[in-house]
Amino acid sequence: MIIGLDVGGTHTYAVLLSNQGVEKSVKVTTNHADLFSTVLSGFTQLLESIDPSQIERAVISTTLTTNAIIQQTMEPVGMIVSAGPGIDPEFFRTGEHYYAVSGSINHRGREKASVNEMQIQDIAKKMVDAGIEYVGVVSKFCVRNPSHEILIKRMLNKYFKKIFLGHHVSGNLNFPRRIATTHLNAAVFSLHKSFFEAVKKSLTEKGLTVPIQILKADGGTMSLEASMHFPGQTVLSGPAASIMGAIPYAPEGQDAIVLDIGGTTTDIAFLVDKAPLLEPVGIQRGSYKSLIRSLRTDSKGIGGDSTLRVKDGNLTIGPDRQGPAMAFGGPLPTPTDAMVVLNVMDTGDREKATAGIETIARQLGLSIEEAAEKIFKTCCTIILKKTFEMIDQINSQPVYTVHDFLEGYKLSPQKILVLGGPAPFFAQKIEDLYQIDTLAVPNSPVANAVGAALARTTCEVSLYADTEQGIVTAHEEDFAEPISKTFSEDDLMETAYTLLKEKAINSGADPENLEEVEVVEFQKFNIIRNFSPRGKIFRTKMQLKPGLIKGYETVLH
Amino acid sequence: MLKALHKTGLVFFPAFDWAIDPTHPEREERLLYTQDQVTEEGIFDIPGIIEYKPMLATAEDIRRAQFCVPDEAAITTESHLISAGGAKVIADAVMNKEVKNGFALIRPPGHHSMRVSHGGRGFCHINIEAIMVEYIRSRYGVKRIAIVDTDCHHGDGTDNIFWHDPDVLFISLHQDGRTMFPGTGFPGELGGPNAKGSNLNIPLPPGTSTEGYLYVINHCVLPVLNEFKPDLVINSAGQDNHYTDPLTNMNFCAQGYAELTTLLKPDIAVLEGGYAIEGALPYVNLGIILAMAGIDYTGVVEPDYNPEKLKQSVSITDKIKKTTAQINKYWSQRFQMREDAGKPGEIQIRHKEIFYDTDNIFERQKERVRICKDCGGCFEIDSQATPGFHILGVHIPINACPACIEKGYEFFDKAVENKYHHVFLMDRPKGNYHIK
Numbered sequence: 001m002i003i004g005l006d007v008g009g010t011h012t013y014a015v016l017l018s019n020q021g022v023e024k025s026v027k028v029t030t031n032h033a034d035l036f037s038t039v040l041s042g043f044t045q046l047l048e049s050i051d052p053s054q055i056e057r058a059v060i061s062t063t064l065t066t067n068a069i070i071q072q073t074m075e076p077v078g079m080i081v082s083a084g085p086g087i088d089p090e091f092f093r094t095g096e097h098y099y100a101v102s103g104s105i106n107h108r109g110r111e112k113a114s115v116n117e118m119q120i121q122d123i124a125k126k127m128v129d130a131g132i133e134y135v136g137v138v139s140k141f142c143v144r145n146p147s148h149e150i151l152i153k154r155m156l157n158k159y160f161k162k163i164f165l166g167h168h169v170s171g172n173l174n175f176p177r178r179i180a181t182t183h184l185n186a187a188v189f190s191l192h193k194s195f196f197e198a199v200k201k202s203l204t205e206k207g208l209t210v211p212i213q214i215l216k217a218d219g220g221t222m223s224l225e226a227s228m229h230f231p232g233q234t235v236l237s238g239p240a241a242s243i244m245g246a247i248p249y250a251p252e253g254q255d256a257i258v259l260d261i262g263g264t265t266t267d268i269a270f271l272v273d274k275a276p277l278l279e280p281v282g283i284q285r286g287s288y289k290s291l292i293r294s295l296r297t298d299s300k301g302i303g304g305d306s307t308l309r310v311k312d313g314n315l316t317i318g319p320d321r322q323g324p325a326m327a328f329g330g331p332l333p334t335p336t337d338a339m340v341v342l343n344v345m346d347t348g349d350r351e352k353a354t355a356g357i358e359t360i361a362r363q364l365g366l367s368i369e370e371a372a373e374k375i376f377k378t379c380c381t382i383i384l385k386k387t388f389e390m391i392d393q394i395n396s397q398p399v400y401t402v403h404d405f406l407e408g409y410k411l412s413p414q415k416i417l418v419l420g421g422p423a424p425f426f427a428q429k430i431e432d433l434y435q436i437d438t439l440a441v442p443n444s445p446v447a448n449a450v451g452a453a454l455a456r457t458t459c460e461v462s463l464y465a466d467t468e469q470g471i472v473t474a475h476e477e478d479f480a481e482p483i484s485k486t487f488s489e490d491d492l493m494e495t496a497y498t499l500l501k502e503k504a505i506n507s508g509a510d511p512e513n514l515e516e517v518e519v520v521e522f523q524k525f526n527i528i529r530n531f532s533p534r535g536k537i538f539r540t541k542m543q544l545k546p547g548l549i550k551g552y553e554t555v556l557h
Numbered sequence: 558m559l560k561a562l563h564k565t566g567l568v569f570f571p572a573f574d575w576a577i578d579p580t581h582p583e584r585e586e587r588l589l590y591t592q593d594q595v596t597e598e599g600i601f602d603i604p605g606i607i608e609y610k611p612m613l614a615t616a617e618d619i620r621r622a623q624f625c626v627p628d629e630a631a632i633t634t635e636s637h638l639i640s641a642g643g644a645k646v647i648a649d650a651v652m653n654k655e656v657k658n659g660f661a662l663i664r665p666p667g668h669h670s671m672r673v674s675h676g677g678r679g680f681c682h683i684n685i686e687a688i689m690v691e692y693i694r695s696r697y698g699v700k701r702i703a704i705v706d707t708d709c710h711h712g713d714g715t716d717n718i719f720w721h722d723p724d725v726l727f728i729s730l731h732q733d734g735r736t737m738f739p740g741t742g743f744p745g746e747l748g749g750p751n752a753k754g755s756n757l758n759i760p761l762p763p764g765t766s767t768e769g770y771l772y773v774i775n776h777c778v779l780p781v782l783n784e785f786k787p788d789l790v791i792n793s794a795g796q797d798n799h800y801t802d803p804l805t806n807m808n809f810c811a812q813g814y815a816e817l818t819t820l821l822k823p824d825i826a827v828l829e830g831g832y833a834i835e836g837a838l839p840y841v842n843l844g845i846i847l848a849m850a851g852i853d854y855t856g857v858v859e860p861d862y863n864p865e866k867l868k869q870s871v872s873i874t875d876k877i878k879k880t881t882a883q884i885n886k887y888w889s890q891r892f893q894m895r896e897d898a899g900k901p902g903e904i905q906i907r908h909k910e911i912f913y914d915t916d917n918i919f920e921r922q923k924e925r926v927r928i929c930k931d932c933g934g935c936f937e938i939d940s941q942a943t944p945g946f947h948i949l950g951v952h953i954p955i956n957a958c959p960a961c962i963e964k965g966y967e968f969f970d971k972a973v974e975n976k977y978h979h980v981f982l983m984d985r986p987k988g989n990y991h992i993k
Contacts, residue, residue: 085840086598087847088856091559104860107593107839112860141597176559176599287558289602398610400592401574402635405611525586526579530803533580537589 001050002057002552004453005042006215006241007035009063010263013449014042016050019551024050025446035064036195040202052207061215061237061452064195065188069235069288074187078127078135078160080120081179082148084112086140092176094183097132099123101152108466109144109473115151124159134189136182138166140175144464146475162189167475168229170282170291171462171541177282181290184232192231196224213457213508217283217294219244219276219546220458223508232292236283238448239267239297243276245451246417247548249441250274255413257387259430260448261420263305264321268387269297270394270411275545277411280397293460295546296394300386304336304422308356308375310363315378327353333360336422338375341368344425380430419444454552457509460520460543461499465492468527468535474499485535489524496542504544516545561605562851566650566659568643569595570611575636575665577915582804582832583665583680591662594839595846606850609650611643611663618645619683620990621691622718624673624950624981626942629683632674637682640665644689644827651824652697658849660794660826661685662842668708668793668829669739671717673922673950675942677915679710679739686793686827687718690725693789694955695988700724703787705778705821706731707770708795708829709805711742715793716756721749721926722933722954723895726757726785728778730770732798732805733760738914744883747891749926750898750905751934754891757781757884762876763806766869767813769877770798774820777881781888792823796831796841800867801859804832808867811837815844815854823849836861899928902960919943925968931958935965937972946978955985962986969993 001023005014007030016024026045031038039060068074078097083089084104101120104113127135135156139148146167153163164186166178200212213221215237227234242260250256250271258276260267270277282291301319309316317335325336327348333356339345340353354368361371391411399405416438418427427440441447465472467487473480477499483491497517504514521541527534571588578584595601601608616629618641625632640663647659667686669679676682686704693699704719706712706729719725727748734740741758748756759773782790796802798809818826826845831838840859847854887894899905909922919942926936933954941947949972953965962984969982974993982991 083856085858085860086594086843086856087559088853106860107590107597108835141593173593173597174599174602175597176602287604289599396610398569398608400569400571402572402639403574405570405613405639406635523573525573525589526584527586528580528584531580531582537586 001054002453003043003046003055003059004449004451005039005058005060006238006448006452007038007062008238008448012038012042013446014046015446015449015453016046017450017453017552022443022446022450025449027445032063032067035062036198039199043203043206043208047206047208055208055210057213058203058208058210059213059215059221059452059455060199061241062234063238064192065231065235066238068188068191069184074184075134075190076132077183077186078132079179079183080123080135080137080152082115082139083175084140092179094179097127097130103139103148105139105141105145105148107141107144108469109141111145111147115148117155120152120155124156128159133161134164134186135160136164136166136186138175138179138182141173142167143171143173143462143475164189169476170293171460171474171476172281172291174281174291177289177291180288181232181282181292184235184290185230188231192234193228196227200224211508215241215452215455216458217292218278218458219295219455220544221455221508222457226507232290235292236285236294239269239299240295241448241452242267242419243269243271243295243297243451244455244546244548245447245449246419246441247271247274247276247451248553249417249439251415254415255411256415256417257413259383259387259416259418261383261418261422261426262303263324263421264303264318265299265301266303266383267297267299268383268390269295270413272411275547277394278546298386298390300383302379302382305330305334308333308335308360310360313364315360315364315374317375317379317382325353326356333357335375335379338372339422339425341372342376344428345422376429377433380426380433384430384434415439417441419447421445454548456513456547456549457504457507458544458546459500459503459507460541461496461503462541463492463496463499463539465538466535477503489538492538492540493519496540500542500544509544510549513549514544516547518543518545559603559852561603563657563849564605564607564655565846565850566607566609566647566656567601567846568609568611568647568659568661568663570639570643570663572636572639572664575634577677577680587664587832587834588662588838590835590839591842594843598843600843600846603850603852607650607656609646611639611646613638614641614645614688617990618688618692620983621695621985622684622687623670624938624948624983625683626673626675626940626946626948627979632676632682636665639663640667641683641685641688644685645692647825648689648693652693658824660828660846660849662828664828666795666829668706668712668715668795669710670714671911672952673920673938673940673948675916675918675920675940675945676913678911678913680830680915681714684714684718686715686791689825689827690791699788700956701785701787702726702789702791703728703782703785704791704793705823706793706795706829707798707817708793709797709802709807710738710795710830711758712793712829713739713741716742716746716758720756721752721936723752723755724933724956726755726781726787728757728759728781730759730761730773732807733762736763737805744880744887747887747894749934750928751895751926753894753898754888757888759880759884761807761880762873764808764869764873765877766808766867767810767816768869769873770809770813770817771820772877773881774817777884779820780885789825790821790823792818792821792826793829794826794845795829796838797833799831799833799837799841801833801836802831808869810862810867811840811844811857811859812854814841815848815857818845818848901928901930903928918945920945927961927964929958929961932956932961935961935968937968947976949977949980951980951982953982953984953986957986
């Protein structure tokens with residue numbers, strides 16, 4: 001049996017799955033000030049009268065890292081960045097202890113200016129004096145040649161508890177995002193470590209000894225041990241859990257929209273043939289841009305508990321939440337109240353809901369029924385408008401080859417999957433309004449916990465081979481090997497596959513779930529100087545696709 | 558936080574799967590390092606920098622600017638159409654005021670492609686700027702456009718397309734034609750009789766450095782633009798003036814390009830040549846993008862940059878000053894020159910021989926233009942290519958007067974079909990293209 005636990009904004013759900021389906025589920029109110037006791041209470045309730053030795057797998061998704069970013073409770077850490085030619089690295093400052101240093105690597109990975117060791121020693125002393133314990137080191141083009149980062153780390157090792165290096169974060173280019181991501185990993189490390197060590201200790205005491213898996217933003221899992229190196233990858237795993245939970249109900253060979261309608265916000269995502277769409281570079285939320293692989297999701301500040309107002313004769317919904325719906329004792333009318341009034345929802349205090357909607361109806365000059373209908377319809381329209389905007393945006397993404405331009409895949413979803421508390425009510429309305437096949441995911445309140453439970457381990461490797469310089473590298477994996485001039489595309493793919501499998505096993509993957517390998521990117525260039533060929537550049541990215549583990553496909557139908 | 562001062566649009570189409578041939582300078586690898594540099598700098602994440610997806614240009618788009626022989630499909634590949642389409646996308650973004658300015662980093666280039674195109678010359682098959690300019694004029698009704706071509710080679714194709722057009726000011730800065738392909742672009746080449754002085758060619762001696770380029774911009778290009786008062790300024794941003802370019806002999810640098818862009822303030826920049834793909838393009842393109850967006854570019858310096866080594870000699874400075882003075886004199890005399898060029902209604906004839914170095918085609922042209930004081934004047938070009946086709950192309954300019962429209966149709970109607978493989982008529986006022 002497997003356990004999935006997802007810490008949500010309002011509630012935390014935990015489920016126990018067997019190959020018969022959901023055996024048990026529990027719901028705990030999320031206490032953001034004490035996530036540890038929330039998680040533990042979820043596990044405690046779930047494991048009551050269950051023999052822990054029957055559990056084969058446990059996956060946890062939390063808001064810990066996300067909260068730390070939002071609430072700015074990240075620890076002050078030191079950052080050393082070396083930029084070389086280009087935009088002033090001062091623009092990417094992460095905090096007080098941020099130092100731009102000399103040294104430069106170019107786009108081919110050649111050293112253009114060396115590290116100034118005296119400068120690094122000086123900075124180390126300053127950071128030690130300031131009480132810094134964790135440091136991030138990032139150099140421009142370190143994904144092509146990480147030697148400067150490694151050298152600086154060697155010089156700093158003796159002074160600090162742990163040093164995070166930019167080239168371990170991602171195989172993608174993007175210096176500002178790499179700085180932000182390395183900083184994030186360093187800044188949440190001790191928080192993440194103490195949290196999960198405490199969770200693990202408590203679970204061991206309960207007799208639960210299986211390796212704990214953590215859900216990542218890309219909808220895949222990693223082992224607790226692997227998460228210690230990249231705690232930042234757990235950011236926004238909440239939306240990832242719900243999307244994974246929708247996969248069992250997604251159509252095969254088609255595109256689908258996933259809408260997770262919560263109290264305050266609605267998360268929007270897409271599935272292509274049951275596989276979630278990933279962000280091209282990394283997580284992006286507002287001004288925060290990272291290289292953390294993540295599902296392509298966006299959220300709209302609208303949900304069942306969004307505050308309703310009338311401004312200049314126009315109805316507005318959200319983006320704030322002032323408490324639950326009036327039907328459930330809240331202070332202000334919400335879309336949930338409209339649903340209660342319309343009888344699409346038969347829980348809650350109908351009288352209070354009606355009173356709330358009446359104030360809106362009066363301002364709009366409509367009957368209570370009409371107002372409720374308008375609110376419900378407007379809600380759906382706002383959510384779907386945002387969804388269609390996202391589809392347009394995805395379909396207008398730039399391409400860099402003639403082939404991609406001509407063959408570019410166009411996302412055209414034919415089904416909508418709705419999750420979250422009010423999902424069943426919304427699903428019908430959306431289908432009526434838009435004539436698109438719409439399904440409320442069964443067990444939708446716990447679908448996210450199910451998603452976490454069933455998510456398989458994912459990972460990605462990026463390889464770069466340069467036969468002129470005679471080297472193939474995957475610096476993210478600390479891999480570099482000499483190659484001959486005859487190194488071929490096949491050699492590259494073989495190397496990539498070996499590295500990918502190794503990485504997956506090290507991140508806790510089950511060897512049975514290593515088949516969904518996909519080449520995400522492949523490019524090959526001749527290097528020509530003075531009109532004669534000097535070698536080739538090969539680039540590839542290979543991934544284990546996000547998806548569900550084997551053996552549970554039919555469980556949920 | 559880092560933010561673009563001016564909203565800037567970018568179309569980035571490196572055509573990673575297209576090359577003239579595997580070892581040609583115009584090959585897959587050309588924008589590879591630029592893309593690496595631009596991606597690593599996080600350019601596409603900067604608020605105010607918007608990346609657009611290119612589109613395919615159509616035969617109709619090309620037919621506003623060029624006669625393709627035997628037709629558009631025969632001499633273009635998808636890459637050419639995406640490149641021209643990319644320029645159109647940037648034009649739309651700028652004209653619709655989604656962005657203040659835009660830069661199309663596209664390949665293949667276009668500025669050696671002339672009014673009649675039988676194939677590839679100077680790596681160009683169709684003229685992406687001209688196609689864009691004619692699209693802008695048709696779609697948005699813009700009248701006065703200035704194109705400043707800063708590619709190291711004379712922009713002879715663009716020069717040729719706007720040769721008779723007084724509403725399009727074409728200024729080309731380039732390495733002296735006596736030392737370089739295509740061997741044209743001397744100060745005396747000033748445009749056709751109806752448009753004298755609206756084509757300005759500024760040859761620069763080999764070894765010209767940043768100082769020389771900026772001198773010409775400050776002492777000639779900007780004052781001329783100031784007087785011409787264009788509605789739109791376009792930069793044919795060739796990047797082969799760089800001191801590491803393998804095909805040219807100039808000493809320009811990334812900072813210089815960025816500075817030039819800041820001074821010129823182009824509404825639209827379109828990438829042309831530039832073949833120092835590893836040591837120059839990544840830095841030059843980055844510098845231009847930052848300059849257009851109004852972001853500090855002082856950190857964009859080539860790793861091997863040595864200003865002492867690139868200093869321009871006194872004799873070069875003197876030559877540049879002399880050329881600049883000569884050009885300014887021509888510019889000031891432009892109306893008089895047009896007055897003296899001929900009588901309205903008279904037909905003037907020009908013969909031209911064109912060699913297509915990329916496709917090994919030799920073309921002979923006989924061009925007949927109607928002298929006109931009311932518009933750019935209609936003209937016909939009798940063009941015979943070996944190997945290839947014999948065609949006649951008739952052009953009626955976009956702002957044509959009734960007399961020139963009538964004359965244009967007369968050219969077309971009188972053309973004897975069995976003499977030519979094709980006879981084309983480009984009727985710009987009506988937006989029609991006739992073939993017989």
